[in-house]
Amino acid sequence: MEEKIKIYIPGDVYQILLKDMELFEFYKKDGTLNKNEFLNTLIVNYYETYSDNNSKTYEYIHNLLLENNIKDYKADSISSSILSYVEKTNLNLQSKKAEVTISMKPTRRSSGTFEYIENCLLKGSSLSGWIRALLASYAHLPRDKRERIIFKERFEIIEEAISNHKKIYLSLSRKEKNMTVSPYAISSSKEELFNYLLAIDDEKGKTRSYHMSRIQNIKIINEKTSFDENTVKTFEKMISNGPQFAYQINENEITRVRLSEYGKQLYKDIYLNRPPYISIEDDVYSFECSLNQIRTYFKRFGKDAVILSPQSMVEFMKKYHKEAAKKYK
Numbered sequence: 001m002e003e004k005i006k007i008y009i010p011g012d013v014y015q016i017l018l019k020d021m022e023l024f025e026f027y028k029k030d031g032t033l034n035k036n037e038f039l040n041t042l043i044v045n046y047y048e049t050y051s052d053n054n055s056k057t058y059e060y061i062h063n064l065l066l067e068n069n070i071k072d073y074k075a076d077s078i079s080s081s082i083l084s085y086v087e088k089t090n091l092n093l094q095s096k097k098a099e100v101t102i103s104m105k106p107t108r109r110s111s112g113t114f115e116y117i118e119n120c121l122l123k124g125s126s127l128s129g130w131i132r133a134l135l136a137s138y139a140h141l142p143r144d145k146r147e148r149i150i151f152k153e154r155f156e157i158i159e160e161a162i163s164n165h166k167k168i169y170l171s172l173s174r175k176e177k178n179m180t181v182s183p184y185a186i187s188s189s190k191e192e193l194f195n196y197l198l199a200i201d202d203e204k205g206k207t208r209s210y211h212m213s214r215i216q217n218i219k220i221i222n223e224k225t226s227f228d229e230n231t232v233k234t235f236e237k238m239i240s241n242g243p244q245f246a247y248q249i250n251e252n253e254i255t256r257v258r259l260s261e262y263g264k265q266l267y268k269d270i271y272l273n274r275p276p277y278i279s280i281e282d283d284v285y286s287f288e289c290s291l292n293q294i295r296t297y298f299k300r301f302g303k304d305a306v307i308l309s310p311q312s313m314v315e316f317m318k319k320y321h322k323e324a325a326k327k328y329k
Helices: 011-023 035-067 072-090 111-121 127-139 143-150 152-163 229-241 261-269 291-298 311-326
Strands: 005-009 100-104 166-172 175-188 195-201 206-211 215-224 255-259 277-281 284-287 305-309
Touching: 005 011, 005 127, 011 035, 011 100, 011 127, 011 143, 035 072, 035 100, 035 111, 035 127, 035 143, 111 127, 127 143, 143 152, 143 195, 152 166, 152 175, 152 215, 175 215, 175 229, 195 229, 206 229, 255 261, 255 291, 291 305, 291 311, 305 311
Parallel strands: none
Antiparallel strands: 005 100, 166 175, 166 215, 175 195, 195 206, 255 284, 255 305, 277 284
16 A cells, blocks of 8 residues: 555644654654654554454444344444444544544555555445544553553563563663663553653663653663662662652662642642652651652742752752742842
8 A cells, every 4th residue: 555545633633643743752854743654653553452442342242232133244234333433432533523634654664554454454434534543542542551552562572571581782862872771660650641661770780760762772682680679679669659760779868848838739739740758747748769759849849848858959959949049130
């Protein structure tokens, strides 16, 4: 298949696709978004899961009709009609206008997939209508699940290395240097925004958190991984508190923060990057997490969050707010 395909989709679905193209860094050499590459990647990586989910629903409806003495030839068409209605309703495709037209062209890598979809999966739908529903289904997933779809092969390689206790050789999209790491786990943020590889940087011997979309050129190497008890505890803290923040093995100080009444409300309201407290005494909240997470979260509270300890964090906040205040003089 070489001809372009036109797809009509709701505006909100289009905006999610555009945002993912940016976040997952699908750009051409001239800096513009590579929409065609993104859409081809999405469809190739998601069509099987999408089709399998539809098939399970279809089979359930079909069997239910047969159990109620509906003839097989009628059950086929009724099942297809019900499935189409249920899907359009669940994805809000019945009530939304197809406000945006997008065009895409299968690539050499994806042409076989499109031929298979067209010949085996449409069940009476048009190709553009089937892809429209697939894109809407993708857009309804949380972002961390969408990231798993777009970088499916990357996840599979790393998960294979983790299950076989093997090291991996990789590079990062924003750094030229290649590195060998010992992968421990892939964990999504509590906000369901992104996925992170938690690993030991073999050269520096430190725990690291790598944003999965920025990992490139992965290769499993024939070297075994091993993690001592303290390292495992450190990684588990990262998973519990927020995998996007690397927590070093020797980083074991408790952070104490005094919150004003408004600060307490901010802590309840601001979910992104929020560290879980381990205790509260009067107005003082205690945290056992990465200092980087404390910095990232509480520096936006201003006077409503006063760091009491450790001293290094007290000094950081003093300097940070002092430098900010200078800009307003």
